[in-house]
Amino acid sequence: MSIVTETEVSLVDDLKAVPDGSGRRRYGRLARIAAAPVVVGFVLLATYLWIASMQLDSIEKRTLNADYLFARISEHLVLTVAASALVAILAIPAGIAVYRSRSKVVHTVAFGLANIGQATPAVGVVILLAIVWQTGFATALVALVAYSFLPVLRNTLIGLEQVDAGVKEAARGMGMTYSQVLRRIELPLASPVILAGLRTALVFCVSVATIATFINAGGLGDMIVNGLKLQRFPVLFVGAILVAAIAVLIDWIAGLVEEFVKPRGL
Amino acid sequence: MPDSTTDTPAVSTNTGFLSAISQKQRGVSIELDGVSKVYPGQPEAAVDDFSMRIEPGELVMFVGPSGCGKTTTMKMINRIIEPSNGSIRIDGTDILSMDPNQLRRHIGYVIQQIGLFPHLTIAENIGVVPKLLGWSKSRIADRVDELLQTVQLDPEQFAKRYPKQLSGGQQQRAGVARALAADPPVMLMDEPFGATDPITREKLQAEFLRLQADIGKTIIFVTHDFDEAIKLGDRIAVLSDRSQIEQFDTPARILANPANEYVSSFIGQGAALKRLALIPLIDAPLRPAVDGAPQITLQDSLRDALNMLVLTGAAAVNVVDVDHRVCGSITNASISAVLNDAQPVAFAAEGTR
Ligand SMILES: Nc1ncnc2c1ncn2[C@@H]1O[C@H](COP(=O)(O)OP(=O)(O)OP(=O)(O)O)[C@@H](O)[C@H]1O
Ligand SMILES: [Mg+2]
Numbered sequence: 001m002s003i004v005t006e007t008e009v010s011l012v013d014d015l016k017a018v019p020d021g022s023g024r025r026r027y028g029r030l031a032r033i034a035a036a037p038v039v040v041g042f043v044l045l046a047t048y049l050w051i052a053s054m055q056l057d058s059i060e061k062r063t064l065n066a067d068y069l070f071a072r073i074s075e076h077l078v079l080t081v082a083a084s085a086l087v088a089i090l091a092i093p094a095g096i097a098v099y100r101s102r103s104k105v106v107h108t109v110a111f112g113l114a115n116i117g118q119a120t121p122a123v124g125v126v127i128l129l130a131i132v133w134q135t136g137f138a139t140a141l142v143a144l145v146a147y148s149f150l151p152v153l154r155n156t157l158i159g160l161e162q163v164d165a166g167v168k169e170a171a172r173g174m175g176m177t178y179s180q181v182l183r184r185i186e187l188p189l190a191s192p193v194i195l196a197g198l199r200t201a202l203v204f205c206v207s208v209a210t211i212a213t214f215i216n217a218g219g220l221g222d223m224i225v226n227g228l229k230l231q232r233f234p235v236l237f238v239g240a241i242l243v244a245a246i247a248v249l250i251d252w253i254a255g256l257v258e259e260f261v262k263p264r265g266l
Numbered sequence: 267m268p269d270s271t272t273d274t275p276a277v278s279t280n281t282g283f284l285s286a287i288s289q290k291q292r293g294v295s296i297e298l299d300g301v302s303k304v305y306p307g308q309p310e311a312a313v314d315d316f317s318m319r320i321e322p323g324e325l326v327m328f329v330g331p332s333g334c335g336k337t338t339t340m341k342m343i344n345r346i347i348e349p350s351n352g353s354i355r356i357d358g359t360d361i362l363s364m365d366p367n368q369l370r371r372h373i374g375y376v377i378q379q380i381g382l383f384p385h386l387t388i389a390e391n392i393g394v395v396p397k398l399l400g401w402s403k404s405r406i407a408d409r410v411d412e413l414l415q416t417v418q419l420d421p422e423q424f425a426k427r428y429p430k431q432l433s434g435g436q437q438q439r440a441g442v443a444r445a446l447a448a449d450p451p452v453m454l455m456d457e458p459f460g461a462t463d464p465i466t467r468e469k470l471q472a473e474f475l476r477l478q479a480d481i482g483k484t485i486i487f488v489t490h491d492f493d494e495a496i497k498l499g500d501r502i503a504v505l506s507d508r509s510q511i512e513q514f515d516t517p518a519r520i521l522a523n524p525a526n527e528y529v530s531s532f533i534g535q536g537a538a539l540k541r542l543a544l545i546p547l548i549d550a551p552l553r554p555a556v557d558g559a560p561q562i563t564l565q566d567s568l569r570d571a572l573n574m575l576v577l578t579g580a581a582a583v584n585v586v587d588v589d590h591r592v593c594g595s596i597t598n599a600s601i602s603a604v605l606n607d608a609q610p611v612a613f614a615a616e617g618t619r
Contacts, residue, residue: 170381173346174395174444175370188385263385265428 036252040245047241051234063223063235073242075218079137080205080250083144087201091149092194095156096182107157114154122147122208130215140217144208148201155197159190188263195261199254206247220246293323293484294357294451296343301352303338312338314508316352323482327499329492329532335509336488337378340454343486344373356452371398374445374453374483378460380437382429388414388440389425395448413443418473435466442474446481453485459494471497492532496521496540504529518544538605542569547585550604552594556582559595563588568604571596 051064062068098110126143133139163186171181187194213221220243227236297320303313313335320326328336341347343354345366354361361369382391392413393406401409414421417439429437438458445453459470475498478485489495495502496517503514506528513525521541524530533540545568560578562571564587574583575598582595 164379164381164384166377166379166381167383169346169379170375170377171383173344173370173375173377175367175372175398176394177367180398185383189383265385265387265430 036248040248040252043241044245047238051238054234056234057232059230060232060234063226063232064238069238069242072218072220072222072239073246075212076206076209076220076243076246079140079144079209079212079217079219080202080246083141083148083205083209084198084202086141086145087148087152088198090145091152092156094149095153095194096160096187098153099157099160100178100182110153110157114150116150118151120147123211123214126208126211126215135215135217137212137217139215140209140212140219144205147208148204151204152194152197152201155200156190156194159193159197160186162193163189189266192258192262192266195254195258199251199258202254203247203251206243206250210243293482295322295355296320296452296484296486297355297358298339298343299353299355301339301342301349301354303335303342303347304350311350311508313342313349314510316509316511318503318511318514320484320486322484325478325485325487325498325500327495327502328486328488328505329490329495329502330505330509332490334505334507336490336505337456339505339509340456340486340488343452343454344370344375346370371395371448372450372452374447374450374455376441376445376453376455376458378456378488380441382437382440382444384429387426387428388419388432389421391429391440392444392447394444399448409447413446416446416477417443419443435462435470438462438470439473449481451483453483455485455487457488457490460489467494474498492534493540496544504532539569539572541605542572542601543567545569545604547571547596550596551600552585552596553582553600554594555584555592556595559584561586561592562596564593568596568601572598572601575601 056064098106101107122143125147126140129139129143129146133142167185167189168181171185176184209219210221210224212219213225220239223235223239224243227233227239296318298316298318301313301316302311304311316339318326328339330336338347342349343356343361345361349362356373382388383394386394389407389410392410396406396409410425411421414424419436419439424432424436424440429440432440442455442458445455459467459474462470471494478498487498499517501514501516502520504512504520504525506512512532513520513529518541520529521533521537521544524533524537530537547562547564547566547568547570550568550571559580559582560574561584562574564585571583571585574580575596582597584595585593587593
């Protein structure tokens with residue numbers, strides 16, 4: 001666990017440090033983004049060679065084979081992607097609704113919740129939900145959605161609020177209706193911040209999905225926990241490396257999408 | 267509104283009115299009647315009982331110190347700010363009875379902060395209102411080209427650029443072009459040349475005057491630069507706190523007869539020189555020509571003539587017309603006479619801007 005979490009945190013921070021680069025820094029940023037898959041490929045290859053050079057016992061053989069690995073990876077990915085998609089579908093409209101409500105109370109409550117949400121440990125959320133509800137995929141999905149909902153909501157709100165007041169006024173002064181202002185001006189201008197929120201949520205989900213193993217929802221967490229319980233270091237190690245690799249690759253893809261979708265002229 | 271008055275029976279529906287004013291690209295009247303605005307939670311009104319009638323095609327300047335309520339007064343005309351009291355009529359129709367979005371599509375609006383949309387190209391920015399009005403693509407494209415040329419931005423070069431790829435002055439021109447896009451009969455301009463250096467500003471002002479001579483819209487133009495007001499305005503409203511009108515008159519008359527201390531202090535030093543700058547030599551009484559005197563053209567102002575007198579040390583300068591024919595001469599004494607004349611001929615000069 002601890003290995004994974006650590007890689008995770010430093011990864012997320014590292015990538016967060018780059019998000020606002022505009023114009024000139026764009027190429028540097030692209031180069032930096034392109035570096036990720038190369039490094040991941042190298043690490044995965046090294047791990048493969050290392051494992052291949054080892055004498056594996058029967059327990060290790062049961063997990064360190066293609067079928068088992070693909071099953072865990074796909075569980076992990078399905079959980080992550082499903083959770084992120086749900087969050088996008090739910091949290092972005094919620095953020096827009098809070099923004100449009102133009103009520104100070106609603107804003108304050110939403111921001112308060114968002115901050116509390118981020119301070120709550122993910123393990124707690126997952127396990128509590130399992131206790132009060134049930135174990136399994138659905139619970140893990142709900143927990144992940146609940147956990148990354150608020151950051152996305154928050155980014156949506158911030159993104160919409162930081163759109164220049166003069167730009168909003170010009171739009172209204174030209175006779176756009178509220179929904180035209182939203183669709184044509186505010187959302188495109190907020191999209192980099194909203195996408196950055198989604199990207200964080202995705203990477204977040206990859207790491208938090210590791211916990212799904214505690215409530216029987218599978219994923220790469222299985223390998224890590226088994227590796228620890230049965231004291232099989234190679235199993236633990238491969239599980240951790242794979243989670244990290246997925247996080248980096250997902251972040252890499254999200255970064256490309258961001259570059260691609262970002263409105264020009266910003 | 268209690269007084270969405272009985273004197274506008276001609277127009278029964280909003281759409282009727284809007285199609286009526288959208289035919290009138292050359293300016294309509296604007297009347298404000300006892301208009302007030304109290305911002306929520308503020309003890310004092312930002313605009314207090316403001317009344318004014320602006321004639322079709324007139325360029326009215328609002329001048330006043332920061333915070334006196336110029337922007338607030340202006341924004342009530344396109345209902346970005348809703349008045350707390352009073353009525354506003356455009357071309358005789360109460361605007362409070364109209365759909366605000368429809369209304370705004372027929373009022374050109376240049377805001378203090380320019381407010382170009384950063385994610386749209388200059389061409390797309392200019393095309394926003396025509397698009398809202400449902401113009402065809404080709405009509406919009408033609409109009410964008412025409413407007414870019416009007417504000418002296420080469421379409422080839424600038425149409426596809428994004429706002430941040432333009433200088434401040436170029437952005438302001440693009441902002442003006444955008445406001446002109448649907449050829450609205452009314453324009454509201456809030457310090458449109460605020461963020462530029464003095465040289466660019468002069469250039470923009472000159473272009474703007476030339477443009478207004480062509481298009482003849484009804485324009486309200488906010489500035490806190492009195493010299494800009496003198497240079498551009500048909501009439502100037504000097505405003506003090508709570509948007510109180512201290513004086514509302516032509517530049518020449520305000521300079522010659524400031525209504526009170528406040529207005530005088532606003533004019534500042536050199537009122538006489540500012541007046542001279544408004545009077546072209548065409549309107550000045552000339553004396554017989556003097557042999558060998560320096561020459562100045564008929565299009566120059568009395569101020570230019572004075573400048574030449576001082577610079578050359580000559581007793582008189584000869585005034586010549588476009589064909590270099592000498593029309594007469596002007597001296598220090600004749601300049602003073604114009605200024606001291608109680609009812610100077612030259613003050614009919616409003617029409618000559
Ligand atoms: N949204 C608002 N809420 C409360 N008070 C406001 C608001 N907008 C303006 N005011 C106040 O109303 C007064 C008039 O403001 P306004 O913006 O009309 O001034 P202005 O003459 O345009 O000034 P400037 O030259 O600085 O642009 C000011 O005292 C200002 O503080
Ligand atoms: Mg203002």
